[in-house]
Amino acid sequence: MTSVALLHRITDYANRPDPYPLYAELRRTPVVRDESGPYLVSTYWEIKGLLHDPRISSDLRNLTPEAAKAGGQEHDPNLPPAFIRLDPPEHDRLRRLSMRPFGPPHTPRRVFDMHGELEEIVSGLVDGLRGRDTIDLVDDFSYPFPVTVICRILGVPREDESHFHEWADTIAAGLDPVGTAEEREAQVQGVRRARGELAAYLAGLIEERRRSPRDDMLTAMATEHGPDGQMSPVEIITTAALLLIAGHETTVNLITNGMLTLLRNPDVLQRLRTEPGLAVPLVEELLRFEPPVQMLPQRTTLADIDIDGTIIPKGASLYLMVASGSRDPQRFTDPDRFIPDRPDNQHLGFGHGLHNCFGAPLARLEAQLALTALVRRLNGPSLVEDPPPYRQNAVLRGPRHLPIAISGVTD
Amino acid sequence: MSVDGYLETFRREGRIVVVGASLAGLRAAEALRAEGFQGTLTMVGDEPHDPYDRPPLSKQVLLGKVPADHTLLARRRPIDAQWRLGAAATGLDLAARRVQLADGDAIDYDRLLITTGVRARPWPHELEADLDGVCVLRTRDDAVRLHHRLTAGPRRVLVIGAGFTGSEIASACRERGLPVTVAERGPAPLVGALGGVVGEVAAELQRAHGVDLRCGVQVTGLEGDSAGRVRKAHFSDGTAVEADVVVIALGATRNTEWLADSGLGAGPRGIACDAGCRAFDVRGIVTDDVFVAGDVARSPHPLFGYQFLSLEHWGNAVAQAETAAHNMVSGSADRRPHLWMPSFWSAQFGVNIKSVGVPPMGEQIMVTQGSLAEQRFTAAYGYQGRVIAAVTFDQAKWLDFYERQIEQAAPFPPEFTTVDRRTEGLQPVPAGFPDPSLPSHGPTITLSGHSPTDRRISFTPRRA
Structure with a gap:
């Protein structure tokens, strides 16, 4: 088996605008051990198989000590993991409890009923662009929209955003594998500090909700009892932190990547203007073509696993390269083409299996409404620079800014 | 030519x-x-x-959530x-x-x-089968009739046969708040399709939802009133139950x-x-x-x-x-061969039951994930040292993996550990299928014919 340093090149900031050729290189060996330690899996069927494989764990405590050390993925002694980093049965119980106030079967209409509210937020933000000839889609729209939404759903005051924005960014940046041991250690310490501060902040809010309940998820998690009982106070904190960060750091990229892709494909942008129904398959294609989550770097093996002839030993660190899998020519014809109404589009953009994206229905609706409104209301949009400047993060990948020249805003 | x-x-x-x-x-x-x-x-x-x-007929249609003519x-x-x-x-x-x-x-x-x-297999005694209130459920017209009967508010419904259809009907009755008795000749519900170990879980589920479940009994006779309406059923253990709707769910x-x-x-x-x-x-x-x-x-x-x-x-x-x-x-x-992996699902008593492979071939069963007591689990069936089937209660998302295991004739008991492995999942136990020659509610898979070979095989279907 060859040992390669592809991961280093993928996380290299210089390759952020276009990591896809590197993924193509990676797919030549579906399972490869990176020089830095983890096993990278890059082909569609292998990734999908592993996402449904009960021998795969999301709990860092199952890594061998060496693998944990190498990846800097040590367990935070101060705060237990949220359900994204837990296995069944704890994962299942916490996810059921979190889903209770958010989706089916207990609250099937929550996302659907937000339609009008979401449209209002979108049109308010677009109204605010009047009189401008250049906008930064990220700061002016893609960031404030989902953040406002997740704050309302959870019940976190929007005006506290300046605090938790920084914590969220620091924690999200912690997903990135970085270079030297010292850098890694500094990153780990930074993440722990941010998690601690965010937890203290959320603990205060949850206490407030317990005393004076409102119609939001924090209240529901703190006060409601279901068949699974209730989350412990610390579980409410870790879950709320997870949802706040996930609502913060992903949909922003989906919307921004979407607009960037549309501006690079003007014929599709024009189609979306006249065919609003196209938004539904278009967002799926976006999740395949430019997914906000590029890889899942937090998996490990509970047993030796033979994948495509390579034995991944028990306790190894496993990176599932989902953005690569969604461009696997063995699964998708013309994978590097953006085809807005692509049939049979079972992409890996939201993952698969038990950890599949919790907020997927909300993210889909947000992106559909946002892109439809943007192409309808922005007149003569064009990219000011291509590629735009990207965020540092290689896992949650997206532009930091997306300057767009416009000639006006339609009502 | x-x-x-x-x-x-x-x-x-x-x-x-x-x-x-x-x-x-x-x-x-x-x-x-x-x-x-x-x-x-x-x-x-x-x-x-x-x-x-047909699947909605024993579920949404009986609950009145979907009209029978909306199932095209x-x-x-x-x-x-x-x-x-x-x-x-x-x-x-x-x-x-x-x-x-x-x-x-x-x-x-x-x-x-x-x-x-x-x-639907009819009630064998023709005169009793003709009593008003004795139903089967297979067709849309059957579903309309049964829904109508349930809506009329019977004092008690008797379901004869606790296979999937019978169990789903009992579930719908309980969801509608109707008293229901289920009579099963075998030792547990679903025993023909999933074996005795899983059948015990299904029995617990029924009892927890207020079903008057009677296993190991046969209905020896249905009794009508002077107007020809069914009113009572007699069991082989000497007991009887009064019911004004009797659903025959004895398989197909x-x-x-x-x-x-x-x-x-x-x-x-x-x-x-x-x-x-x-x-x-x-x-x-x-x-x-x-x-x-x-x-x-x-x-x-x-x-x-x-x-x-x-x-x-x-x-x-x-x-x-x-x-x-x-x-x-x-x-x-x-031409292509039909090499479909057997798989089915059922929704009853709030639980989603799904299976792949051929459980009735299983000699042994092992709960590889979750727990029978929690009624949330994944279990693998073994036949001559390989995985032959799997069943999940509210854990369907793992079935893809077990399907691969069956296709690869992976060894049984599984040699690896998994997430959510409990102590009960450390040893296989007999799967508890009844003798198939005994009449029961009927499995959904019927094994028949001659087995020319038991050699180890590898099944590699082409993917999309």
Whole structure:
């Protein structure tokens, strides 16, 4: 088996605008051990198989000590993991409890009923662009929209955003594998500090909700009892932190990547203007073509696993390269083409299996409404620079800014 | 004339008759058109309704959430067929290639597809079966009648037979707040399909939802009042229960009687066909113009020792119909085998039950994930040292993995650990299937026929 340093090149900031050729290189060996330690899996069927494989764990405590050390993925002694980093049965119980106030079967209409509210937020933000000839889609729209939404759903005051924005960014940046041991250690310490501060902040809010309940998820998690009982106070904190960060750091990229892709494909942008129904398959294609989550770097093996002839030993660190899998020519014809109404589009953009994206229905609706409104209301949009400047993060990948020249805003 | 030339002419102007206008028949017809068949297509069905979907009949329809006439199957494409609905087929003349209908008509075919499925097995005592309030549930009309009865607020419903249909009916009754008794001859509900270990969980589930579950008893008689309405059932243990609705859920009978003298290899276990869906005749010779698909078919499967399997599974009906349709209009080199992985689902008492493979082949069972006591688990079935099936209660997302295990004939008991492994999942135990010769509610998979080999095999289906 060859040992390669592809991961280093993928996380290299210089390759952020276009990591896809590197993924193509990676797919030549579906399972490869990176020089830095983890096993990278890059082909569609292998990734999908592993996402449904009960021998795969999301709990860092199952890594061998060496693998944990190498990846800097040590367990935070101060705060237990949220359900994204837990296995069944704890994962299942916490996810059921979190889903209770958010989706089916207990609250099937929550996302659907937000339609009008979401449209209002979108049109308010677009109204605010009047009189401008250049906008930064990220700061002016893609960031404030989902953040406002997740704050309302959870019940976190929007005006506290300046605090938790920084914590969220620091924690999200912690997903990135970085270079030297010292850098890694500094990153780990930074993440722990941010998690601690965010937890203290959320603990205060949850206490407030317990005393004076409102119609939001924090209240529901703190006060409601279901068949699974209730989350412990610390579980409410870790879950709320997870949802706040996930609502913060992903949909922003989906919307921004979407607009960037549309501006690079003007014929599709024009189609979306006249065919609003196209938004539904278009967002799926976006999740395949430019997914906000590029890889899942937090998996490990509970047993030796033979994948495509390579034995991944028990306790190894496993990176599932989902953005690569969604461009696997063995699964998708013309994978590097953006085809807005692509049939049979079972992409890996939201993952698969038990950890599949919790907020997927909300993210889909947000992106559909946002892109439809943007192409309808922005007149003569064009990219000011291509590629735009990207965020540092290689896992949650997206532009930091997306300057767009416009000639006006339609009502 | 070259055979190729014949095939081309057949595809352009041939006559295909599909007997059985339900799920398999409709999907086959659509597939025939999708494959480019331009000839005459005739759909024969004994029910007067357009093809409809059955799974909701024992669930949403009984709960009143969906009206029975809102269960029509979605159409995938126009099929441009001549419909003969409400006219059952009564006979087949293989030599003349002619299907006889109940209304006296006869239809000639060049190729025939039989998708006549199964019907509910009736209560064996005819006089008792005729009592007002004694029902079965298989068709849309049955569902309308039963829904009507449940809505009238019976004092108690008795369900005879705790297979999937019986259990789902009991679940719907409880959800509607109706008192219900379930009588099962076997030791537990679902025992024929999933074995005794899982059956015990199903029994717990029923009792926890307030079902008066009586296992190991037979109903010895149904008693009517002076107006001919059912009022009481007597059990073999000497007890009795008063009920004004009695649902007979004793499994299914295959609709093959109309083929009795046809010379086709058809009988109570279905119509034997090869992996390409071509029917065998009584001499064991495969026909080339009569094809079979869906619940009425029994075909050999390499993953399961080449046993002839009859599968009463929705997904099998669709997959086999598509394969049959393809093979009907293809030359022999282009034909495909029907190698569907058996799989089914059921929703009852708030639990989603799903299975892959052939559980009744299992000698042993091991709970690999979760816990029986929590009624949330994944269990693997082992047969001669390999994984042969798996079942999940509210854990369906793991089944893909176990399906691969079955395809690869992975060793049983599994040699690896998994997430959510409990102490009960460390050792396999006997799966507890009853002797299949004892009458019961009936499994949804019937194993039959001879097993020519037990050699280890590797099954590698082509993916999308």
